Amino acid sequence: MSNKHKFAELELEEYLATLPEQKNLSGKYKLLPMDSDRIISAGTNSIILTIPEASMVGRILGYRKSVRTHPEHYGLWGFDITKNVESTTRILEEFGFTNVTKLHPYVRTSFNRGVEPNAVFISPDLRENGRNTVQEIAETEFEKLANGRELLAEYEESHRRISGAIKNGLYQADVFAHGYIGSDNKIRYDKAIRNMFFVVKNNYDNTGRLIIEDLDHIVLKKKQSKENLWDQQNPIFPRYASVIFSGH
Numbered sequence: 001m002s003n004k005h006k007f008a009e010l011e012l013e014e015y016l017a018t019l020p021e022q023k024n025l026s027g028k029y030k031l032l033p034m035d036s037d038r039i040i041s042a043g044t045n046s047i048i049l050t051i052p053e054a055s056m057v058g059r060i061l062g063y064r065k066s067v068r069t070h071p072e073h074y075g076l077w078g079f080d081i082t083k084n085v086e087s088t089t090r091i092l093e094e095f096g097f098t099n100v101t102k103l104h105p106y107v108r109t110s111f112n113r114g115v116e117p118n119a120v121f122i123s124p125d126l127r128e129n130g131r132n133t134v135q136e137i138a139e140t141e142f143e144k145l146a147n148g149r150e151l152l153a154e155y156e157e158s159h160r161r162i163s164g165a166i167k168n169g170l171y172q173a174d175v176f177a178h179g180y181i182g183s184d185n186k187i188r189y190d191k192a193i194r195n196m197f198f199v200v201k202n203n204y205d206n207t208g209r210l211i212i213e214d215l216d217h218i219v220l221k222k223k224q225s226k227e228n229l230w231d232q233q234n235p236i237f238p239r240y241a242s243v244i245f246s247g248h
Contacts, residue, residue, distance in 0.1 A: 008054035008122050009106050015049075022067060022075060029064070031073040046216045047074060050125065059103065059121040061216045080107060080119035084174075084219040091171065091220040092212060095161060101126075101213040123213070126200050133201045140199045146206045154210050155197060162193050166220070174219040192218045 015038065019030040032039070032047070040048040046061045064075030082105040092100050103121040126134050137155060142148035166173050166189075175192045182188055196215065199208045 004054060004056070005104050005106075005122055008051045008056040008058070009120075011053050012049065012051050012058045012120065012122070015051075016076075019076075022070065029075040029077040031067060031070050032063075032076055034072050034074060042074065043214075044217070047076065051122070055125050055129075056122050057125050059123070059216065061119075061121075080105070081216065081219075082107075082119055085121065085215050088215045088218065088220045091222070092162075095165060097158070097212060099209070099211045101211055103215065121216075126211070131203060133203055135199045135201060137194055137197045137199065140201075140208070142208075144206075145199075145201065145208045147208060151199065151208050151210060155199075158197065158210065158212075159190075159193055162196075162220075163190070170223055172221045172223045174221070175217065176219070 016030055019032055021028055022031055036049075038049045040050050040057060042048075042063070042065070046059050047063045049058045049060070051058055060076050061081055062077045062079040064077075067073050067075045085103050085105070089100055089102075101123050103123050105119045105121050107119050126132055142152040145151060165171050173189060173192070175187055175189065196212050196218065198211050198213050200211055201208045
């Protein structure tokens with residue numbers, strides 16, 4: 001691990017140590033004020049905090065959006081999905097993708113819900129002090145970017161490659177997030193794949209580049225010849241959904 005990542009760990013640890021702690025029957029978690037200037041985004045599954053001195057960000061998977069006893073706070077606990085992220089990153093690199101953001105995990109135990117280990121994932125702050133804006137695919141107005149047409153074509157081709165690799169039966173996709181299960185109880189795989197992608201917009205020349213960064217809701221693995229072993233391999237994280245695509 002580089003000195004920069006170690007410095008980021010220490011900086012984030014110092015901040016998290018200042019947060020109050022809530023305990024209940026299932027464990028303990030940290031209370032983060034919803035108006036904290038450290039918060040970059042609070043998504044479906046994870047919350048991203050800035051680590052300003054190190055110019056990095058920390059992604060915490062697993063948080064309560066509203067704490068009953070502290071309604072103006074998020075509750076943080078942080079599942080360790082290191083093996084899942086490493087598996088998905090490896091598969092994407094096998095597909096030939098070179099734009100996957102490296103997420104560096106570090107294990108910590110200062111908050112947990114009775115489940116250890118817990119982890120925070122550290123990566124560069126792609127905003128670069130205001131030079132860039134990081135956007136979700138759904139929020140990106142491709143027609144307004146100088147290279148929007150080419151970027152949209154790149155995204156659609158990337159999405160097709162990942163979907164195709166899964167649907168041909170050689171790879172397996174596990175989706176473990178309630179946000180990707182519809183009211184009909186069917187899993188929204190296209191949405192799960194789409195939400196892996198982000199666009200980094202250069203605010204000076206109005207161009208964008210495509211990155212794969214959000215890997216906390218989907219796991220890509222080579223198809224197993226035997227029954228899916230998710231529960232045995234991942235005892236601390238419940239499997240909400242797992243399907244091997246057949247191509248139909």
